[in-house]
């Protein structure tokens with residue numbers, strides 16, 4: 607959506623900050639995903655709910671027929687409320703509570719992605735108590751690094767996620783002995799905001815090796831979940847507003863040896879581009895050497911710049927004045943409450959509306975009430 611396409615008039619009367627979601631772009635994105643996997647009827651794309659649990663956004667994604675990837679009982683309930691079929695829900699996470707496991711079992715979710723043998727035992731016991739069976743896959747820690755921000759890689763041997771690939775066989779054999787567990791497959795996830803397709807090729811190679819090794823030892827795997835992680839172009843939100851799904855799915859078509867059903871768990875690439883945080887300039891302040899544009903939005907609505915030093919493109923929707931440099935900051939009492947330094951914007955005045963782009967993923971869903979601030983509103987346009 608280019609600057610002139612935002613419904614500026616309707617924004618003026620709204621309380622800021624709020625998230626604006628471009629429904630047409632989300633629909634186009636979901637259609638591209640559908641087309642990209644249309645030749646693989648047994649591939650299943652799940653939406654990683656953690657990226658954005660806004661009920662309207664979730665409902666649009668459920669209506670498009672995707673499954674849901676959840677990491678808490680709250681997300682499982684939100685997914686069911688939004689219309690995702692329980693059989694299409696997968697539930698991951700290193701620390702599932704007993705009540706969350708019970709909720710998943712009672713709802714009849716499609717899969718528990720289990721991250722330790724201790725958790726497997728608890729799921730077996732709870733399923734036994736409820737008189738049902740649990741469909742289980744194991745999350746494998748593939749020890750594959752991804753070329754992305756250090757705090758969002760998850761597939762390295764040192765981190766807390768999954769079971770190391772050398773220990774998987776032992777876990778599967780335990781699952782096969784437990785009376786209330788049905789073992790299905792392997793689950794992987796190497797990180798987020800990955801734009802270098804060779805990282806996904808490395809993941810495919812690891813998966814191929816894992817399956818071959820298990821099959822050689824007489825263990826049959828029934829499906830594979832390759833996780834999520836496809837990145838988007840934060841620098842140029844108007845240039846390629848739909849993520850590179852063609853190239854991404856092609857990697858798996860070309861590099862996975864197996865013909866087993868494959869599951870995906872995409873979050874950011876589905877929803878980041880369609881979301882914009884709309885905020886007002888409260889004050890323009892002359893510093894000694896620079897100018898500050900002080901917004902009414904802060905790290906409590908969008909924490910990514912403060913937390914990861916993440917870049918989000920910004921535009922002054924209200925002004926065509928000369929381009930000027932600003933440090934764009936929020937009102938929260940933290941020195942990291944900065945959206946960008948030396949940002950070039952059309953000249954800012956009090957009351958101007960500023961668009962912070964590509965904020966549909968890990969924006970609203972990571973909002974907090976720090977400093978007793980209100981959670982942001984949202985508008986789906």
Ligand code: LLP
Nearest residue numbers: 654795798799834835836871872873874968
């Ligand atoms: N599957 C698993 C097991 C995950 O841990 C994640 C994300 C996904 C799927 C979805 O990944 P995506 O397609 O969105 O890359 N808050 C950070 C991102 C954290 C990602 C956590 N896991 C950010 O704002 O960049």
